[in-house]
Amino acid sequence: MATIAVIDYGMGNLRSVAKALEHVDDRSRIVVTHDPAEIRRADRVVLPGVGAIRECMAELRRLELDAVIHEVARNKPFLGVCLGMQALLTASEENGGMDALGVLPGQVRHFASGFADVGIAPPGKVPHMGWNQVRQARPHPLWQGIADHSWFYFVHSYFVPLLDDGLTAGVTHYGLDFTAVVARxxxxxxxxxxEKSQGAGLELLANFTRWNGTV
Amino acid sequence: MTLAKRIIPCLDVDEGRVVKGVKFLDIRDAGDPVEIARRYDQAGADEITFLDITASSDERETLVQVVEAVAAEVFMPLTVGGGIRTPADIRRMLNAGADKVGINTAAIHNPEFVREAAERFGSQCIVVAIDAKRVNGDDEPPRWEVFTHGGRRQTGIDAVEWARRMADLGAGEILLTSMDRDGTREGFDLALTRAVSDAVTIPVIASGGVGGLQHLVDGVVEGGADAVLAASIFHFGEYTVAEAKAFMAGQGVAVRRQEET
Structure with a gap:
């Protein structure tokens, strides 16, 4: 039986992802864990996350998960969610500027500074909270069966600008275009x-449980 | 492509059962939170809110089980309010599968609780619920105060100032209920909604008074709300969530409609 490890570093509602994976996949064993050995053994790995990047990075380092994440992110099918996506990048403006894991190149910015950079008034409230559409910037096995411009649930105050080298696989607009999905x-x-995006979200998770990690 | 305004059905839960009856067509058990949440999920609700009205704290543990059961089957954002007083209460609800918790009276007793909660769990999961009531006459510029105990106890706190302070302390969202309008079906208190929405940079959910679909539009367009919370118009089957969204879309409000996905 294949195993999917959901990395547990004690923040927020990490179990939602595990529950949603269990809902779409009865062929895999879903483990919520911070045990490096268990994460290394897993066939697929999920890094979820809500909350603040400082706490997130502090917990990942305290649990000595940063090296493990770098290791498994080299070859296993790997899914990052929300803060788990931002943590994969180089650095974040959050909490006065923080180095993140640096698995992928890119900076995480605050919406306020993003809007200021392009000289626009905020299009609405921050956090960007609620349902917005995602344009599929390029084909990907995880988009299979999901219509372009499907709605997904967001909640975040920091965002990832559009990235070079085709790293941006999904784009959403909130005053400015930002990276909704980064993939490499x-x-x-x-x-x-x-895990909170009803049908389209469950479809994406189901695709992940079947994905062999190649594009 | 834009952020959609949200429609949030709110369910009152007492000792683990949904009360104030939900009267959907052909629902098997109108008190079962899981079945009702599933139905709202299918109907296209954007989130769901459970408000625990259980009087006895001994029975509160049942809500944890309700949240667990709902979160195992319904994959949409879930907010839980009522009786959240300590970081341990928040942790328990998040672990059970809630995405956000509503803090009301505990914030009034100790505003620093909101800061502590936001720092520990992230602003995104801290909703401060404000029950507001107008405290001056119609011939004066309106002023609202925060009330507790279902609108019976006046706190002396200005509601707009309070919303601003809660946002400064780290609240991620304001759930604003007009106690003057709650249950009246006369529509939201739009002046209150607009005053709070303009005062804070975080999302505001309008609540209290919805009696028809135009009220939902008014809450967003005139009140400036980012989301609208309603109970009876959906529970009693007067309107479906899909009808509400079609109506709002027809009035130019951006909503998430399933046929577009």
Missing amino acids: ENIFATQFHP
């Missing part, structure tokens, strides 16, 4: 919460 090789990471 075996890594697919979403700013939105697939």
Whole structure:
């Protein structure tokens, strides 16, 4: 039986992802764990996350998960969600500026500074909270069966700008275009919460449970 | 492509059962939170809110089981309010599968609780619920105060100032209920909604008074709300969530409609 490890670093509602995976996949064993050995043994790995990047990085380092994440993100099908996506990038403006894991190149910015950069008034409230549409910037096995411009549930105050080299696999607009999905090789990471996005979200998770990590 | 305005059905839960009857067509058990949540999920609700009205704290543990059961089957954002007083209460609800918790009276007793909760669990999961009531006459510029105990106890706190302070302390969202309008079906208190929405940079959910679909539109367009909470118009089957969204879309409000996905 295949195993999917959901990395548990004690923040927020991490179990939602596990419950949603169990709902779409009865062939895999879903483990919520911070045991490096168990994460290394898993066939697929999910890095979920809500909350603040400082706490997130502090907990990942305290549990000595940063090295493990770098290791498994090299070859296993790897799904990052929300803060779990932002943590994969180089650095974040949050909490006065924080180095993140640096698995993928990219900076995480606050919406306020993003809007200021392009000289626009905020299009609405921050956090960007609720349902918005995602344009599929390029084909990907995890988009299979999901209509372009499907709605997904977001909640975040920091965002990832559009990235170079085709890393942006999904784009959403909130005053400005930002990266809703970053993907490279075996890594697919979403700013939105697939586990809270009803049909389209469950479809994406189901695709992940079948994905071999190639594109 | 834009952020949709949200429609949030609210369910009152007492000792683990939904009360104030939900009267959907052909529902088997109108008190079962899981079945009702599933139905709202299928109907296209954007989130769901459970408000625990259980009087005795001994029975509160049943709500944890309700949240667990709902979260195992319904994959949409879930907010739980009522009786949230300590970080342990929040942790328990988040672990059970809630995405956000509503804090009301505990914030009034100790505003720092909101800061502590936001720092620990993230602003995104801290909803401060404000029950507001107008405290001056119609011939004066309106002023509202925060009330507790179902609108019976006046706190002396200005509601708009309070919303601003809660946002500053780290609240991620304001659930604003007009106690003047709650249960009247006369529509939201739009002046109150607009005053709070303009005062804060975080999303505001309008609540209290919805009696028809135009009220939902008014809450968003005139009140400036980011989301609208309603109970009876959906529970009693007067309107479906899909009808509400079609109506709002027809009035130019951006909503998430399933046929577009």
